[in-house]
Amino acid sequence: MANINYQKKILIVSPTESFLAKSLASKLEAERHKTLLSKGKIKEIDEQREQIELIIVFTNEDIGEMTETLVFLKDLADDRELKLILIGDEVEYDIAKKTIPEVLILEWFKRPLVMDDLLRSIRKYMEDNTAEKRKKTVLIVDDDITYMRTVYEWLKQEYHVGMASNGVQAISYLAKTKADLVLLDYEMPIANGPQVLSMLKSDTETGHVPVMFLTGHSDRESVLSVVGLKPADYLLKTIDKEGLLKKLEEFFKKKN
DSSP: OOOOOOOOEEEEEOSSOOHHHHHHHHHHHHTTOEEEEESOOHHHHHTTGGGEEEEEEEOOTTGGGGHHHHHHHHHHHHHHTOOEEEEEOHHHHHHHTTTSOGGGEEEEEESSOOHHHHHHHHHHHHHHTOTTTSOOEEEEEOSOHHHHHHHHHHHTTTSEEEEESSHHHHHHHHHHSOOSEEEEOSOOSSSOHHHHHHHHHHSTTTTTSOEEEEESOOSHHHHHHHHTTOOSEEEETTOOHHHHHHHHHHHHHHHO
C-alpha cells in the first residue's frame, strides 16, 4: 500500500503559469498552510485527494477545455465535503457553474484580484473547517447489503459514510480514503471479520484505524478470538439506531 501523508493541503489549480497563483501559494506557505500548486492534472491531484482541505481554481479564457478537470474537482469536493474558491472573470465563472454547482462554491473573486480579500476568506474557511469540526468518516464493511444500507441511513446525517461488501473492498477503500472508524462484520465470505482486522493491523498505513465489530455473534468464544487484535469495541447487530449513534458519539469524544 502506498505511503500516504494525511497532512492537510490547500489545492491551487491554475492551468497556465500564473504569477498570482504562485504568489498565493507563497503567502499561504508563509502562514504555515501546506499547498499543492497544480496545472489541473487529475492523476497528480487524485494521489493527494485525502490531504486536500480547500480547492482554489484560477480560470482563464481556455476554461472550456478544463471540463474534465472541473468535473473531477466537483466530484472530489462533493465526496470530501469540500468547498471551491473560483478566481476569474464573469464569463469564465458562468462557464464553471455549468459544471460546478453553486452549493460547492465558497466564493468567487473577480479579476483584478484583491489578494488580501482572498486570504481573509481562506483563513476563515480553514479556521471553521479544522479536522475536529468536520464530520468523521466511518467505513461500514458487511456482505449483507440490506443491513449495510440500513446502518448507512442511520449514520449519514452525522458522519461521512463509506461502504464495502468484503475485506478486499475495505482495504482498497482505506488505501485511498482516510477513515476515522471501521464498523466490521464478523462473518463474511472469503475473508471473515477477524481476518480482515488482522490484515488491517499488519499494514502500517491502516494499523492505526480503529475497528468496531458489528456482529450477530455474542458467544464468548467469538469475542475472545479477537481480543488479541484489540478492536475498539464489539457491538451486536441487535443494536438500534439510537444505541449505535450513542456508542459512536462516546467513542469519538473519548478519542478526542
